[in-house]
Amino acid sequence: MLIESLSGVRGIESELTEDFIRAYAYAFAEVCPPGKILVGRDTRQNGMAIITVLLEALKNTGRTVINLGICPTPTVQFAVEDQQAAGGIVITASHNPLPWNGLKFIGSDGIFLDADQMRQLKERRIELNKEAFIQKGNGAIETYHRAVDDHIEAVLALPYLDESLIRTAGFKVVVDAVNGAAYRAVPEFLRRLGCEVIELNCNADQPFPRNPEPLPENLLELNQAVLRHKADLGCAIDPDGDRLAIVSELGKPVSEEYTLVLAAKLVLSKFPDSAQKVVTNLSTTMAVEDVARQYGASVIRTAIGEINVAKKMREIDAAIGGEGNGGVLLPEAHLGRDSLVAAALILQLLAEKAKSVSELMQELPHYEMVKLRVSRGDLDLSDVLDELKQLATPADLDLQDGIKFIWSDRWVHLRPSNTEPIIRIYAEAKNAALAQEAAEPFVAFFTELSK
Known part of the structure; x- marks a missing residue:
């Protein structure tokens, strides 16, 4: 199609x-x-x-x-x-x-x-x-x-990086580039930072030996390699090299929602109480707000799509932005998702805090997300907005991209697909059961409509 x-x-x-x-x-x-x-x-x-x-x-x-x-x-x-x-x-x-x-x-x-x-x-x-x-x-x-070399040099020159500090930390990193576009760029960049790099699926001649999405269920080989090599970190890259997901030193995948959270924590720590702005889309974890709040920063949400995040960042002069799919945008580099930038900021955070990935994750608020799909036929969400509002009484409602119901401890985002006759339902809460519970009335509503 x-x-x-x-x-x-x-x-x-x-x-x-x-x-x-x-x-x-x-x-x-x-x-x-x-x-x-x-x-x-x-x-x-x-x-x-x-x-x-x-x-x-x-x-x-x-x-x-x-x-x-x-x-x-x-x-x-x-x-x-x-x-x-x-x-x-x-x-x-x-x-x-x-x-x-x-x-x-x-x-x-x-x-x-x-x-x-x-x-x-x-x-x-x-x-x-x-x-x-x-x-x-x-x-x-x-x-x-020399395009890759130029890119590496630019990221190494970012003001947030202390190259000597990262070198002193002596990180061991396993890189799974899914034999994609970043097969050379990410390992070479990490070596320039003094990391010992173990390459996994970093061969351009045999693309995609696993499912190319860097989701936890697709990273078993990376998890095992991190444990086998006693590495500090695993980095999983998507085929075109703009997204990064990480694996902790315990061989446990970290949700790619937290790539931006960790990167934002590092950047915002450089501007405490200076009212910096973070831009992300409507379906990204609310842990971004929690981290921003620690540093007196605010979060601005946009419609789904990297271009929407980039344009808003440029408009309001944001310190950092990104999406919950492992994408990080840093204006000092360029206004695009960048796995090299994401890896650099996370390594800097690890070096500054002198803590492991799992220790850093324990300090962050924990949320879980469920992602569901229901049939919508020819239905327009705006036609049933009043009925949907009767299913829940949110503290806030965002209509800029579908409908997002927002409470202090959970949210549900309903968004029609641009390419399929379905509605995507994303929900987040403190655990998966609560997220599923929040989404259930909406799933039932659309299931009944489609009968």
Whole structure:
């Protein structure tokens, strides 16, 4: 199923035809300001065929196009901004398994195109698919091999990092890059920080030996490797290198919801009582608020989607932002989710506190989340808002992305899927049973409606 959404374009190999890719290349070249366009990809083998078509099409629009090769999505985002490029394209389907692939589009500011820009891009792509492709100019294809190195240097230079302190700590880290785009970047970055690195699934030739989502149930091999090597930390990366989940020294996976919580704790500790701002989406753990409160900071919630977090961060000059899927955005690096940035901030926190991951987690508030799906057919949530309100009396209600019912100790977020006829129901509370209990009236409501 071909998906064209806020996060870009995704489809299986047979759907990503040469004409489809050319149309998007021509459309993107039209909407970008003057200048060069950068292209990178993850390790999916069909990415080589896609990048060949994409580079040639962009060249035929008269653009100079720079092939960055295999590199993480945040590397391309950083490079666009660092090299003052007109835009960038990443060939990836993120956490989708093989044979999926896709395209992500980056503006000249280094952040993804927003909903309006993606809508315009899709409309122009459809028009171009009906036209003959003609060579509009004589551009050029160039190759740049140092994008990952530039990215590593930039993260090492972050003001929050004390490289000598991290080196003195002498961390041993197991890295599971799922043989994805960060297979070289993350291990090399950690070694630059003086870490002893054990590589697991860091081979670009054999992508995705496990389920590519860095969720606890997919990290058994990493858990075992952390224990076997007596490591301080395990790092699990997603296929395009923008998300990080960690495993404690006890071989226990930490929910990726807490990647942002730990990173925010480090950043906010540098600005105590200075009214800093943290931006995250509506479905991220409320532990973010608890940590922010410790340092006199406030949390601003946005609709789901990295672009929404990035735009709000830029608007209000936030100290840090991210999402509960293991994504951390730090403005001093660039406004995109970045596994290198997330790893750096967590290592700095471990070094400063001189505590293990499990000890740090014991100090944080503990919540558990349930994620459910119910059929919605053609139902619009706004049509049943009044009825839904009768199911619960929340302390607060947020309507910016679906409906979120908020209490002091729990919340339930109802959000229609953009790609399936379902409603996603997320609920969080002190334990899974309470979260399930909070979600149950809404599950029952939609189940009854669908009969």
